[in-house]
Amino acid sequence: MANSVAARTEILRRICVATGPVADQAAIEAEWRGIDREYKKVKSVDHEGLLHQLEDRLRDYDAGVYRSTSDGIPTLVRKILTERGKKTMAVPSGIPAEWLPAGVTFVEDTRGDVSVIDSCDGVLTSATLAIAETGTIVLQDAPGQGRRAVTLLPDYHLCLLDAANIVQTVPEGIALLQPTAHLATTFFSGPSATADIEMTRIKGVHGPRFVDVILIVA
Amino acid sequence: MSLITFDPARVPSFQVAAKGLLGDTQMRKNVRHATTVIQNKRAIVVDEMPDWQQLRESGRQIKEHTLKHLDFYLQQFEENCTKAGGVVHWARDAAEAREIVIDLVRESGSKEVIKIKSMTTEEISLNKGLEAAGIHAYETDLAELIIQMGNDLPSHIVVPALHKNRQQIREIFMREMNLPDLGEKPADLAEAARTFLREKFLRVKTGVSGANFLIAETGGVCVVESEGNGRMCLTLPETLITIAGVEKVIPRYQDLEVFAQLLPRSATGERMNPYTSIWTGVHPTDGPRTFHVILMDNARTKILADQESRQTLACIRCGACQNICPVYRQTGGHAYGSVYAGPIGAILTPQLQEMHSGKSLPYASSLCGACYEVCPVKINIPEVLIHLRHKVVEQDTEGFGALNPEALAMKAMAMLFTSERRFRAAQRMGRMAERPLVNKAGWVTWLPGLLGGWTQVRDLHEMPKQTFREWFEQREANDGK
Numbered sequence: 263m264a265n266s267v268a269a270r271t272e273i274l275r276r277i278c279v280a281t282g283p284v285a286d287q288a289a290i291e292a293e294w295r296g297i298d299r300e301y302k303k304v305k306s307v308d309h310e311g312l313l314h315q316l317e318d319r320l321r322d323y324d325a326g327v328y329r330s331t332s333d334g335i336p337t338l339v340r341k342i343l344t345e346r347g348k349k350t351m352a353v354p355s356g357i358p359a360e361w362l363p364a365g366v367t368f369v370e371d372t373r374g375d376v377s378v379i380d381s382c383d384g385v386l387t388s389a390t391l392a393i394a395e396t397g398t399i400v401l402q403d404a405p406g407q408g409r410r411a412v413t414l415l416p417d418y419h420l421c422l423l424d425a426a427n428i429v430q431t432v433p434e435g436i437a438l439l440q441p442t443a444h445l446a447t448t449f450f451s452g453p454s455a456t457a458d459i460e461m462t463r464i465k466g467v468h469g470p471r472f473v474d475v476i477l478i479v480a
Numbered sequence: 481m482s483l484i485t486f487d488p489a490r491v492p493s494f495q496v497a498a499k500g501l502l503g504d505t506q507m508r509k510n511v512r513h514a515t516t517v518i519q520n521k522r523a524i525v526v527d528e529m530p531d532w533q534q535l536r537e538s539g540r541q542i543k544e545h546t547l548k549h550l551d552f553y554l555q556q557f558e559e560n561c562t563k564a565g566g567v568v569h570w571a572r573d574a575a576e577a578r579e580i581v582i583d584l585v586r587e588s589g590s591k592e593v594i595k596i597k598s599m600t601t602e603e604i605s606l607n608k609g610l611e612a613a614g615i616h617a618y619e620t621d622l623a624e625l626i627i628q629m630g631n632d633l634p635s636h637i638v639v640p641a642l643h644k645n646r647q648q649i650r651e652i653f654m655r656e657m658n659l660p661d662l663g664e665k666p667a668d669l670a671e672a673a674r675t676f677l678r679e680k681f682l683r684v685k686t687g688v689s690g691a692n693f694l695i696a697e698t699g700g701v702c703v704v705e706s707e708g709n710g711r712m713c714l715t716l717p718e719t720l721i722t723i724a725g726v727e728k729v730i731p732r733y734q735d736l737e738v739f740a741q742l743l744p745r746s747a748t749g750e751r752m753n754p755y756t757s758i759w760t761g762v763h764p765t766d767g768p769r770t771f772h773v774i775l776m777d778n779a780r781t782k783i784l785a786d787q788e789s790r791q792t793l794a795c796i797r798c799g800a801c802q803n804i805c806p807v808y809r810q811t812g813g814h815a816y817g818s819v820y821a822g823p824i825g826a827i828l829t830p831q832l833q834e835m836h837s838g839k840s841l842p843y844a845s846s847l848c849g850a851c852y853e854v855c856p857v858k859i860n861i862p863e864v865l866i867h868l869r870h871k872v873v874e875q876d877t878e879g880f881g882a883l884n885p886e887a888l889a890m891k892a893m894a895m896l897f898t899s900e901r902r903f904r905a906a907q908r909m910g911r912m913a914e915r916p917l918v919n920k921a922g923w924v925t926w927l928p929g930l931l932g933g934w935t936q937v938r939d940l941h942e943m944p945k946q947t948f949r950e951w952f953e954q955r956e957a958n959d960g961k
Binding site: 266269270272273274276277278279280281284285287290293294297298299300301302319323373376377380393395396397398403409410411414432433435436437439440443444445446447448449450451452453454455456457458459460461462463464465466467468469470 | 510513514517518521530531534535537538541542545547548549550551552554555564569570571572576580620621622623626639641642645646649666667669670671673674677678681682695697698700706707708709711712714715716726731732733734736737738740741744748750751752753754755756757758759760763765766767775777781782784785
């Protein structure tokens with residue numbers, strides 16, 4: 263689009279007229295570092311306190327929350343899926359085989375046609391980290407978490423998270439994510455929801471309407 | 481977004497539109513309910529943050545810093561987004577932005593697009609432009625779907641259909657989706673939207689979105705949403721086209737730590753919104769294979785050039801100022817004649833229209849300052865309102881405008897106020913002149929002629945029997961005895 267070059271030049275010119283010539287990068291960076299950031303950045307509770315806070319927030323969003331040791335995972339997964347009546351579960355590549363119990367069909371996502379995922383009863387993934395204060399779990403395009411569509415199309419998401427990867431505050435979470443900032447990243451806080459009808463938060467529109475979280479503890 | 485739009489040349493003044501809308505008791509009830517619920521929720525999750533004021537201040541400073549170096553950050557974003565496989569376009573105005581989108585959709589080989597709720601696309605009436613080019617846009621946000629199917633206009637930045645209640649929404653869905661047995665529980669309505677849209681998500685190959693944040697440091701784009709329709713539009717299509725105002729850029733990934741706290745708590749009263757998506761250019765085996773970003777000016781650089789109103793561009797579109805505004809809560813959003821309603825609309829709209837229209841909007845406020853108090857990035861809206869009122873008056877009194885009755889009346893007032901003698905005489909005359917107009921309760925509810933403009937929207941208290949000076953002089957005189 264040829265006119266885009268002209269548009270770019272013109273917009274940058276207008277900005278220059280409004281704000282003065284471009285400052286040098288070092289000065290801009292120094293100014294950015296000078297921005298006041300007096301808000302809370304680090305956690306103020308112990309590990310157990312973190313777990314409690316995350317569990318409380320997740321339940322507040324209407325997600326199911328469980329704790330398990332590594333050894334207990336397959337048994338608990340089987341129990342939850344049986345109770346939920348889920349028979350076919352999508353999984354991204356990189357999910358530890360020892361998490362998956364017998365008696366449930368697990369379909370590995372090959373990143374092809376999404377209709378395969380869409381027809382599953384649910385999806386089971388791991389996660390990068392969780393932010394306790396806001397009840398947020400972060401998924402990235404990493405082994406065990408998969409592409410974004412896999413945690414979106416099924417109506418049910420069972421997410422396993424190592425409790426060592428729980429932080430309390432949003433700044434702690436963002437700092438941990440910084441090195442992998444280029445990956446496709448999704449923050450989810452409970453099941454899909456809307457408040458568009460009379461400002462009442464109701465569960466579920468397009469993403470998973472049902473979410474269970476297993477916190478893996480030592 | 482529906483095909484009807486707010487036409488700046490045709491919308492009535494705020495005062496005229498408001499008068500009509502105040503008679504719509506159902507709308508007023510819906511708006512009052514929704515804004516009360518959301519305000520209460522916001523208050524709870526803001527009160528639990530002891531560092532809220534520090535977060536606001538940081539948010540303000542980040543925005544101020546970014547706007548000061550906007551050319552640097554836009555170019556940095558462009559460079560990094562391009563490196564990651566995105567294609568960056570620039571649009572000087574709404575028409576140019578629409579043209580680019582239409583060309584890109586045609587290039588993608590699609591005659592349909594799925595859309596995420598985006599105020600920027602509302603601002604440029606994108607759907608109407610697409611339709612004229614033979615491209616159908618499906619709105620996928622629940623509220624936007626309600627607006628589109630009801631051939632209605634948005635009335636709120638975050639919850640565009642908040643002027644409709646569940647029964648009204650049910651009627652629209654029953655009619656448009658052909659569902660005679662649809663229930664009226666919000667969950668039933670959401671389920672209907674889920675079923676209706678799922679097929680579109682899986683079929684339509686081109687998506688259109690706005691953006692909450694463009695991250696200069698990484699070239700990444702961030703979209704904040706609730707329902708998952710955003711994730712569908714960002715992930716499933718082969719081509720994604722994102723339109724963002726130039727002011728949406730933020731310097732660094734780390735800056736998200738501030739806005740990810742300020743925005744959800746201010747917008748929907750949640751500790752965190754259900755979904756936040758961040759992507760950087762094209763991800764080879766995840767999501768669209770082609771990604772375009774359009775950086776749009778559309779009068780934003782004009783606002784940037786005005787030192788006193790530049791802060792308008794710091795807005796992160798949370799809608800908190802609308803929910804708390806005593807004027808918005810009475811009139812609803814449509815009275816503002818713009819997709820941006822409420823206090824932020826009252827300052828943004830006239831400036832986006834370069835002060836050619838929307839000139840009644842800076843007066844759509846009692847200047848109570850509640851909007852400033854709740855603003856997560858501390859935009860001093862009352863200050864900007866007054867600045868814009870000044871601009872309107874300057875325009876109106878230019879040339880022969882200096883002879884308009886209001887300007888003459890103001891000159892006469894200035895004469896009175898600059899002389900104690902004349903002022904005292906005027907007070908005495910006023911007390912006599914008002915006598916036939918004062919009702920039993922001591923109020924003036926009607927004034928004749930041009931002065932009537934004042935009493936159309938507010939009552940005047942009768943003048944006191946004695947002024948302070950008169951009382952003081954009398955007291956001094958009595959003391960002397």
